[in-house]
Amino acid sequence: MREKLENYFSFVFEKELLDEIEQVGVYKKLRENELLVDLGDKMKGVPLLLEGAIKIVREDKKGEEILLYFLERGDTCASSFASAISNGKCGIRAIAEKESEIIFLPAAKLDEWLVKYKTWRNFVIDSYNIRLNEMMETIDTLAFMRMDERLYKYLKDKAQIMREMSLNTTHQEIAYDLHTSRVVISRLLKQLENEGKIKLNRNRIEILEF
């Protein structure tokens, strides 16, 4: 764990903080599709993502879903931070898109470290800023793009996160993430294929153009 921690955070956190994290942090391995945070959870800590990819999804009362963004290694979940510090509920769901490794940091330390470590302050503020920007990008996408553009962007974003030009997924799953119907996705995927941008196979989509 120390090794992975050093890998991604030695340029972010000072040595003393890394030591503390190693002491109090709880390492956890997530298998693919494992649920990390559910809607309404009260977080007792914050996850630091060491490896893998995590999908953050918003759900409303009626159970309708939409993908907000993905977390990559080095990221943390700002919404958990909110929930952990203020003891409130989390408004999102987090699911591992592939096998991932995290370190869980206990809520009690979060505020203490803000005082003690400038690098921690920077990290927290940066995380919030990154997340705000991510949310703005999501809003841009929803407000300004048509479904065909959103779909193509989704495929490219996911390929980047998964570090794979070939995605294992079904039309139905994509429809859930983009909050539309399977038929619409099938139609637009076929259109993208005709334009030569992707290649369709059962349970697999290859991205040909980036």
Place this chain on the structure above:
Amino acid sequence: MREKLENYFSFVFEKELLDEIEQVGVYKKLRENELLVDLGDKMKGVPLLLEGAIKIVREDKKGEEILLYFLERGDTCASSFASAISNGKCGIRAIAEKESEIIFLPAAKLDEWLVKYKTWRNFVIDSYNIRLNEMMETIDTLAFMRMDERLYKYLKDKAQIMREMSLNTTHQEIAYDLHTSRVVISRLLKQLENEGKIKLNRNRIEILEF
């Protein structure tokens, strides 16, 4: 200024911090429709809103706009905070919806206060959390609601912010905020009027049902 500061922040900030804010903060009065922050600005400080209402708008490269949310008294602009601390550019535009009063806090103090005052840490974290939640609500609205629902919600939200059941606005302005066309707004407003929820006049919309 001290009086207004005490009014809304005496239960938020400790006395020493209020003193410091009074010393270094710059008071400013904004007239209606005055531009406070523009797209791409580098913020040299953060505004605290003492009085009034400020509209936060997102704009993409093509000049297309959409309303993100409103700020009320007691609020601050998380996006400015981001920009001020990291010396980056601001991704939004802020415009006074009505005459407003703000205090501008210099960037230099922001980090210093994080160490010195627990109340400031709470305020900053809370502000980020409130903004993240506001963004999620905006995303819910865009992803899950039809235009007629969005329009009605917009009217009610704006009435609340302006503390007025009667809004001075045109169909075109609403269309800009919701990123649609004037004709669509006129059509849906007429529909809401027929349902007895609002009453239409030139340059004025009364909300009858809340």
Place this chain on the structure above:
DNA sequence: TAGAATTTGTAACAAATGTTACAAATCAGC
């Protein structure tokens, strides 16, 4: 008060997205 500018109403049509229904293809397990 006449004429210009702004705001609103509405029709007719186009495009995008959503829905229902069903068939064909592929796969998993026996």
Place this chain on the structure above:
DNA sequence: GCTGATTTGTAACATTTGTTACAAATTCTA
């Protein structure tokens, strides 16, 4: 192999949203 479940393709149609065009109503200004 056969059978049932899953996934994909596609047609036909409904609904929502966007566009163009133009007239009427209201306000502003000279």
